[in-house]
Amino acid sequence: MLNCQEVTRLVSESQERSLTLREKMSLRTHVMMCSGCRNYEKNMMSLRLTARAFAKGADERVKK
Amino acid sequence: MSSLFRTATRPHIVKSALKVAVVVGTVLNLINQGERKLSVESIAWMHAILNYFVPFCVSSYSAAKNEMARGNNVMSTETGRDALLPETLFNDGVFIDDLRRQMVKFASLQLNDACLAEDAVQEALVGALINANGFAGRSALKTWVFAILKNKIADVLRQKKRLVNASSLLREDDESEDFTDLLFDQNGFWQPDERPVPWGNPEASFQQQQFWTVFEACLDGLPAKQARVFMMREFVELETDEICAAAGITVSNLFVMLHRARLRLQECLENKWYSNGERSC
Numbered sequence: 001m002l003n004c005q006e007v008t009r010l011v012s013e014s015q016e017r018s019l020t021l022r023e024k025m026s027l028r029t030h031v032m033m034c035s036g037c038r039n040y041e042k043n044m045m046s047l048r049l050t051a052r053a054f055a056k057g058a059d060e061r062v063k064k
Numbered sequence: 065m066s067s068l069f070r071t072a073t074r075p076h077i078v079k080s081a082l083k084v085a086v087v088v089g090t091v092l093n094l095i096n097q098g099e100r101k102l103s104v105e106s107i108a109w110m111h112a113i114l115n116y117f118v119p120f121c122v123s124s125y126s127a128a129k130n131e132m133a134r135g136n137n138v139m140s141t142e143t144g145r146d147a148l149l150p151e152t153l154f155n156d157g158v159f160i161d162d163l164r165r166q167m168v169k170f171a172s173l174q175l176n177d178a179c180l181a182e183d184a185v186q187e188a189l190v191g192a193l194i195n196a197n198g199f200a201g202r203s204a205l206k207t208w209v210f211a212i213l214k215n216k217i218a219d220v221l222r223q224k225k226r227l228v229n230a231s232s233l234l235r236e237d238d239e240s241e242d243f244t245d246l247l248f249d250q251n252g253f254w255q256p257d258e259r260p261v262p263w264g265n266p267e268a269s270f271q272q273q274q275f276w277t278v279f280e281a282c283l284d285g286l287p288a289k290q291a292r293v294f295m296m297r298e299f300v301e302l303e304t305d306e307i308c309a310a311a312g313i314t315v316s317n318l319f320v321m322l323h324r325a326r327l328r329l330q331e332c333l334e335n336k337w338y339s340n341g342e343r344s345c
Contacts, residue, residue, distance in 0.1 A: 003252030005244065012323040016297075016304055036259035043330055046266040050279060051298035055166040059276035 002030050007037045011044050072128035081124035089116030163206060164189060166299045167213055173283060173295060174217050184220055188213035210300050214310060247327060260330060263338045275337060282332035290325040293318060 002010070010019060010027045019027065031038050071077065092115040097107055164185060172181035192209040247258045254260075269275040283291060289311075296307045308318055 003248075004254050005248045005252035008327060009319075009323050012326050013319050016319060016322065036254045039260040039262045040330060043260055043263045043334075044326060046263050047326060047329055047333070048298060050266050050270070051294075052301070053270055054276065054279060055169045055295075055299035055301075056162050057165040058270050059273070059279075060165075062271060062273045062276065 002026050004030075004034065004037055007031065007034070008040055011037070011041050015044065015048065068125075068128055068132060071131050072124045074128075074131075077124050077127045077131070081120050081127065084123040085116050085120035088119035092119075160189075163209065166301070167209065170295045170299050171213060171217055173280075173291065175220060180220055184213060184216040188216050206300065207302065207306050210296075210302065211310065243324070243328065247331065258331065261334060261339055263334075269337065278336045279333065282329055282336065285332055286325055286328055290321050290328070293321050294325040294329075297322060 007027060007030050010023055013019065014027070031041060089112075093112050096111060096115065167185040167188065168178075168181050171184050172178050175181050175184070188209050191212050192205065247255060249255055283295075286294065293307055293311055293313075296302045296310065297304075302310070304315060304318060307313075308315055311318070313321070
């Protein structure tokens with residue numbers, strides 16, 4: 001059984017490599033029960049979107 | 065005018081213009097002189113040659129014009145000073161433009177100076193584009209430009225004799241269990257007040273200048289090494305192995321650093337932006 005700290009690690013690594021079946025199952029089971037980690041997972045997708053938008057100049061477009 | 069000529073004499077334009085000239089010229093010659101049944105003496109050679117030459121000129125002129133207009137577009141959307149993209153070997157203005165921005169963001173957060181960053185990126189791009197004929201694809205080009213940029217940044221830092229500022233030096237080493245202790249209890253579960261809240265649709269925040277100020281501040285708050293690999297990954301969009309090679313670290317090292325960077329950013333963005341009045345319960 002994973003704890004939240006390990007789940008955040010898996011969530012981060014899922015953006016870098018494909019997780020093994022075992023990792024995916026334990027991740028999903030935990031996320032199903034834990035709202036904090038569920039939010040974290042979604043927020044990490046938003047973070048990626050945000051960083052890429054920033055790098056492509058989304059902030060400069062607002063300033064104009 | 066001379067740049068128009070230079071553009072027009074680029075190999076790929078000449079090649080396609082030749083193709084057009086051969087097809088159109090042959091058709092014109094058949095129309096004009098077909099009835100002479102190709103007996104060599106009766107062909108009006110001057111006309112025959114002109115029939116090939118004119119389509120060639122028209123085609124290469126318009127291709128060159130078109131290409132230059134695209135180049136100008138790229139330049140006119142530049143926000144930087146004298147952003148002189150070489151009238152690019154790469155026809156894809158959007159790709160180059162995006163790449164440039166990603167690099168500038170990376171460089172300015174490293175150098176703490178927008179002008180120096182612009183210069184470094186400019187030099188890196190020019191340097192890469194000069195030797196760019198051999199690139200198989202975009203990701204190869206991106207990696208190459210980035211490698212040059214990294215060296216430029218190192219040069220600038222060395223010249224300015226401020227390799228790392230004191231605060232980031234301090235932050236560099238004290239990254240240990242402290243931060244994770246703050247977020248998780250001893251069993252590795254969220255501390256009650258650190259449990260992430262839903263951010264909702266981030267794109268709504270993209271429209272607000274204040275959000276980007278916060279985002280930049282959070283990036284600034286990362287320990288230097290974490291910031292560097294995070295930016296390589298998410299700004300420059302390099303792949304894992306490219307980052308490991310560039311930063312001289314192992315894959316598991318990289319994963320740990322990215323994980324920590326993401327935890328910090330989640331915490332920072334949430335405290336400074338998303339939980340301000342947006343919390344739903």
